[in-house]
Amino acid sequence: MVITSGRSRIRSTVVALAVTALTAAAAVTAVATTTAARAADGPAAASVEDEGADCPVSLPGSLAANPRLPDPFRKLDGTRIATTSDWRCRRAEIRELAERYVYGEKPAKPATVTGTVSRSTVTVNVTHNGRNASFSAGVSLPSGNGPFPVVVVLGGFGADTTTIRSAGAAVVTYDPLAVGREGTPRSNKQGAFYSLYGSSSSTGLLLAWAWGVSRIIDVIEQSGGDILRGDATGVTGCSRYGKGAFVTGAFDQRIALTMPIESGSAGAPIYRGLPGESGAQPLSSAYGEQPWLGDAFGAFTGSPNTLPVDTHQIVAMVAPRGLFVMDNPHIAWLAPRSSSVAALGGAEVYRALGAGDNLTYWSDVQDGNHCAVRPEWRTPLQQHIQKFLSKTANTPGTIRISSRAAGNLSEWRDWQTPTLTDGPTTPPTTPPTTPPTTPPTTPPTTPPAGDGCSASVSVNQWTGGFVATVRVTAGASPVTGWTVTALLPSGAGVTNAWNATGSGTTGTVRFTNVAYNGSLAPGQSTEFGFQGTGTGTAMTATCAAR
Missing domain, CATH: 2.60.40.290 (Immunoglobulin-like)
Incomplete structure (x- = not known):
């Protein structure tokens, strides 16, 4: 039994037509596979919020327990993707799973989005199905004449805004609580999002916050680009707002650079790892503390192994765009070990797409204070903004996992990473018996052990x-x-x-x-x-x- 997603019935005609108009070449560009192409063209975000909006997705009618991380390359029909162009619709499947079972639904762009951009403020006015909602965000510009790349900062703390501006990007300070308020019961959610879609909406705060960032981008795109650039957007935030930044970057492909900081449970850490990570915030606590996650996730707080999706696939949803995950190994509550596993698992998708240099995971820091501005992250933060937003550099990403909280991906996966081709979506004539985990390395064979x-x-x-x-x-x-x-x-x-x-x-x-x-x-x-x-x-x- 399968349940067909109703997404196609609720997406706006404007978005559907825009996606249909995409050429095959544009789809392939979104998953560029050679370093040479990335260096020449710059790592590109998409021109639309969701490139896979036209992909048909049929969700499973029943779920089976699996203690290992789900295979990000295996489609819902049981086959594995073979080409880079296959990733577009595979990502759409992951998105639908994440919405159905984890976050709730992120609606498509509303019927009307208007607003203004000034040197101090972005205003957003939204109308949908006869309902109206408004919110605003502050703007802090760097020196220079602009127009400037943008980093949207959720919540206004924990992000190194001084370094962001010194790297040439404007800071847009966004209050997510204006869009999805904390401290409300699930049956009576409040904020701009719920004014439009109903206080009993099953969508959690994280995806409501992400929806708000998408509407800010809509307004910037429509502003003419005199002050802020709509084609060069990043997002960041720390703690609960790190959770929001992580989800925001995954669900809007126009965002070129996603930078979650110390996101903790309900953020980057794999759900399956949380019950076994000593001191980590339990899923039941993360679900109950605030309605961050969608209502449907309540069925999985005690049994994450039955989830058909995990956060390594949310990492993969960002691919091949820029991702810089910053973690704190000194606070067990943040589940840094499980977070490193998510990054390592998602990195396999980045590498399969030829975009391994676009991901950085960094938990090797000395200061254990939560949401501290850290000197270890200052230079890579500048480099990431220059690479993905201003496109004046091409510094490769790196993975620096603290020995205090190092996860082991091999304990969590029973799948191998395929070598994806750039050709049509047909498998190679003679597929390898065991695909390599990291091209061009050939998987080792275990020699006979004798008596030792x-x-x-x-x-x-x-x-x-x-x-x-x-x-x-x-x-x-x-x-x-x-x-x-x-x-x-x-x-x-x-x-x-x-x-x-x-x-x-x-x-x-x-x-x-x-x-x-x-x-x-x-x-x-x-x-x-x-x-x-x-x-x-x-x-x-x-x-x-x-």
């Missing part, structure tokens, strides 16, 4: 760094302890490790089991991981049993 143990290494490589997953397999006899020796390529270095105790950081390094994974039955395997700088794709490893 063996080690195989798979590497997720990005520009300037990597994460290595090492599988240790016992031979014909039981193993009571093991040591893996790895020879790092020249210039590579280890920054942190998990599920093992490391010795050495360059050249020949050694990893020894920890208390809970040293004993292996014959043929049994366990995994550990480590993060490094440089290139790890030519690494070799051997195992010695004790």
Whole structure:
């Protein structure tokens, strides 16, 4: 049984016609796959809010439990995408799942959106189905003549607005509570969004806030571009507003740069990881604290394994656009370990689309204060604005995970990352038996272990760094302890490790089991991981049993 989404019946005619008019070439451009193309044209956002509005989506009628992260490349019909152009409609499926089960529905652009843009204020006036709503946002311009790229700051705290302006972008300070008020019951939600769509709407605050940012972009686009540029928009916010920024960037493809800060539960961290992450805010708490999530999510607070979607796929919804996730590893309540897993999982989609350089995840910070303005993020923040908004640079993204809260993607997935082609949507004549996790690295095979143990290494490589997953397999006899020796390529270095105790950081390094994974039955395997700088794709490893 399938349930066909009613989205096509409620989307406005204007949006439907705009999407239909998109050419196939434009769709492919949105998932450009070569670094050369990105460097020449700049990493591009879409020209419309939702490129996949015309994709037919049939949601499942029943849900099956799955403790692993859902395969972002597997379509609802059970097949996997084969080309970069397939991603447009696969993303639409993820969007529908996220709306149905997590956030509630984000309505299409209302019938009428008007407003003004001045050097100090953006005003928004919306009319839909005979109802009216209005709100405004403040504007703070950088030096210069403009027109200026825009970073919408949700909530007005936690974002480094000084650095944003010094990088040449205007700051638009948006009060999400004017659009979706906190402190209200789910049956009587308040704010501009609910004035239009009803106080009993099942849509949660996060997607209502995202809808508000989209309407600000509408007004900027219509303003003529004398002060603010509608084609160069970023969004950021911290804590609850980090949750909002994360969702906003995922659901509006016009946003070129999404920068959530310390978003915590209901933000970036994978839902499946929260019950097992010590000290993390439980899903029941995040759902009950405020109506951030959609009403339907209440059925999953105690059973996230039955969700057909998780936040690594929300990360993927941003791809191939710019994403800079900033996290705090010092506060367990924020679930930073689960957040790093979401970033690593979403990064697989970025890499498959040839856009791995467009994602940065950074939790390696010293200051543990919540929503502090951190010196570690200042330079990458400038670089991201220059790359994605002003398009004056092309600095590659990076992944810097703190050893205090390092997640291990291999523990959460049972799928591999395909090599997507740029051709028609037909699979290759001879698909590989096991697609590589990170092209061009060939997945390792585990050699026979004999009476001792063996080690195989798979590497997720990005520009300037990597994460290595090492599988240790016992031979014909039981193993009571093991040591893996790895020879790092020249210039590579280890920054942190998990599920093992490391010795050495360059050249020949050694990893020894920890208390809970040293004993292996014959043929049994366990995994550990480590993060490094440089290139790890030519690494070799051997195992010695004790």
